[in-house]
Amino acid sequence: MADSANSVETLGYHTLQELGCASGFPSAVRLEQGACAVIECIQEIPCNPCETACPNNAIKIGNPITNLPVLDADRCTGCGVCIAQCPGLAIFVVDMGYSARAATVAFPHEFLPLPNAGDRVAVVDRTGAVIGDAEVLGVHNPPANDSTAVVRVLLDKRLAQHARGLARGESTLG
């Protein structure tokens, strides 16, 4: 498992290409069928909360704990419980089957102030570049998330494989 060639280590962000080959990435066909977790974790680090977080046993790490997470996309219901349980904030839920043109993406969000449902927001890709706007469908932040809010947005389907967060607002310090 020579992952030393991962471009994330020289770029600071994952490329879709390197993620596409990873064990946590569902197929395009599966994403069209409805909401599914997308796990962007391709380094062998000692971490496994996603495995126990999943109520459907769709994420497998096993022993040793440094194994990469393997997603069983057929078992995944896209419930999103894993999003806030991943300490690396590396799990997203994408639903390409929302409508013919629109998709939803849910991602972890740990900056204040939190957006509200109905807000129009600018979304960023993995590099932090603003790639378009989206409508906030919901902000899920129950006590079990311990302040890692899960923000679900509705956006143009073509953005769904790229949108991974909200644009960081103007500095609160002005």
Added chain:
Amino acid sequence: MRSVDVAVIGAGPAGLSAAISARRQGADVLVIEQNPKPGGQLIKQIHKFFGSKEHGAGIRGIRLGESLYQEALCTGVRVWLDASVFGIFDASVLLVARGLLENKSASKYKVHAKSIVLATGASENSVSFAGWTLPGVMGAGAAQTMINVERVLPGKKTLILGSGNVGLIVGYQMLQAGADVVAVCDAQRKIGGYAVHAAKLSRAGVPFRLGFTVSRALGHAGVSAAEITKVDERWKPIPDSTEQFDVDTICIAAGLKPYAKLALMAGCRMVYSGILGGWVPAHDRCMMSSVPGVFVAGDLAGVEEASCAMEEGTLAGLGSARFAGLGEPGEIAELSHRAEKRLRELRMGRFGDHRQHAKNLIVEALSRG
């Protein structure tokens, strides 16, 4: 003179775990911590931890520190906060000053212990460059203490030097606290920390400058800009490669070194391990140093992370109880065996293999005598 079975110095993840496991073997345990708050570095780790469920993965470090402390108190461990050990004699007598921070004058105590666990942690490395003494140049750990413990923002615009996990995490937490992070630079060509931490910064729009180091801090009363310069494979500056960023803070995350003053005072033999942060006390698999009855754990025994510190603490606590003549040897052996197994698992993979190797060398160094 007060007498205890086991004295633990340091109430971080290693020290508290050692205290809990020694107490469970029936030892009368006293933890001595120089800070007024227990938890060691956990008191400022507001991010969710990696690791497995049994190491508190998914739980924010601050809560982990608090729960270890409560567990220690519930099992009957005594904890002295705001108490500094300033002398250690014959591997059994400690001189302690209590109340320095709260009362400005300390009460002094002599404590006799049958065995001692040193869990004194580590200190930050610095990097010197022109202007590095200007206010605004600080350790990343110091910045993290300011934002997460004291709730004071050290600056509005920050440059981070060092892309290891500390640099990445502190960069993210500076953003959360409301500062801008203009860049993370590192003389290495690859990001040192976890990709998932780097990815969080990238999503927030923070650029990486790999192969760059800080060459100069500019400013008069404080930092007003940071100049970074590209370096070649031998870390020699490449001419005309400088970039300048307007910043008021430069956070240095250049690694940690074991804080070994008490280990040296106790007479522990030291071995050098670059991978584990520098000079560390040689120790055996049960974490006993070259001085019988003096155990080491956590970052002092080699800089790693909190999960390893807790497991090493567990081993040291079991060993110290056994050394004090307590506990049931079969049970201690079984519990130690399990902790060792978990440690080996934590030290697997590309972020762990080299640490396991370095640890093996330290154990071998001690057995060679």
